[in-house]
Amino acid sequence: MNNNYLKTIFVAIFLGICNVAHSASLPYEAWRLGFSAPSYMEVWIETADVVDMKGQVYRRAMSGNAAIQNPPGNSGKPKGWPEKPGWGKGKYVTGADLPKKIYVRWQSLVEPQTYQVGIDIPESAREIMRKGEKAYCAADGKWITDYREALVIGLAPGGVAKLWALGPCLPPIEITRVQAEIDPRGPYEGASGGKHRPLSAVSKAYVEKFGVPYGSW
Template sequence: MRLQIFASFLVAYSTTHGASLPYEAWRVGFSAPNYMEVWIETADVIDIQGQVYRRAMSGVAAIQTPPRNTGNPKGWPVKPAWGKGKYLTGADLPKKIYVRWQSLVEPQTYQMGIDIPESAREVMRKEEKAYCAADGKWITGYREALVIGLAPGGVAKLWALGPCLTPVEITRVQAEVDPRGPYEGGSGGKHRPLSPVSKAYVEKFGVPYGSW
C-alpha cells in the first residue's frame, strides 16, 4: 500500500525546476547478477526540486550470461559497472527513485522506493582527482552516475560512480512484492520469459539467495 501511494504521488507531484548539480546531467543505470535476468517495468525519479521523471528507465538491466555456466552470480562486484541506463538531462540531483521490476528467474514482481540521502548527493557534488590507468592520465571528475543492482528476492543495492573514481556504496534496500503482479496486473500474472542460457543455469545450480 505504501508504494502504491508513492506511485500515485509521482503522478501529482511537480514543482518549478532549477538544476544545482555541477555538471550537465547525472545518469541512472541498472544491473543484475550473472544469469539473474531482470525486466524493469518503470524507474521513476523525483529530484530535489520536486520535478518528476516518469519512466526515466525501463527494459532490461545490464547482465552477463557467459556460456557453459561459467559465470558466477553470487554477491556484488567490488567495482560495479555503470549498468544499462541513461542521463537525465535537466534534472537536479535525485531525492527519491521508485522502481518496479520483474525478477525473471523466480519469477516475481517487486517494487520499492529508494530515499536518496543528502550524503549521497554530497558525494555526487564532490569534485575529485583520479588517475585513469587506461590512458595514464590524471583527471578531475565527479561521481555523476547512480547504479542500482537488482537481485532475486527483491534485494537492491545502490552505488555512486564516476569515471576512474572509486565506487561509493550508498544503500541496500529490500523491496516488497507487488501484489498486482507483472504490469500492474495487466498480463494475467504472466511474466516475461527467461532466456535459455539463464534458464539452463538456474535449473542446474538454482538461485543463490542470501548472497546479495
C-alpha cells in the first residue's frame, strides 16, 4: 500500500471516531439558543457566548433583540413568565457540543441598565437535552421521537435570567433562575459613553403609565 492510501484510511477512521464521539453527546445535528423578554420590557443582547463540554468557546452565539410581544393599547401582561415559553429569538450553535456555560451581557432598556451573568448549565439539563421522548406533533399529525434541543433564556428587568429546555413538540422544562450583576462598565463595555439603545415608543408609553413590575419574575 502506498502512503497516500494509508493516510486516507487513517483520516477516515479518525473522522468516524470523532463523529461517533460527538453523536454520543449530541443526538441531533445542533442545539439552539434563544432569548425572550416580558412584554414591553425590551432588552438588547450585546453578546451571548457559549462554552461547550469540550471547552470550545463560541463567541456571539447570539446578539441583538430578544423575542418580545408589545401589543398596542397597553394590553400586554409583562408580569411573570408564560406557562409555555416559546423558542425565543436565536439560532443554532452549529458545531458545538452541549453547553457547559453560557455568558450573557445585555441592556435592559426600560431601566436602563447593563447586566452580565454566567449561567452554569448542570449535567441534569444536558441529560434532558439528550433524552428522546415520544411526542405527538400536531403540525403534521405524527408521533415522533423528539428532543429538547433548544435552550431559551428569559431576560427581565432587575437582572433576572431564567432558563428552559424545550423541543419542537415537547413541553418546556425549567432549568434554573439566576441573578445577574450590573456591568460597571455600562453599555458596550463603556464604548458608548453610558448611552443605552433607545426604548420603543410603545414600551415607553407602558412603563410611564404602569411602571416596571419588579419582583414578578
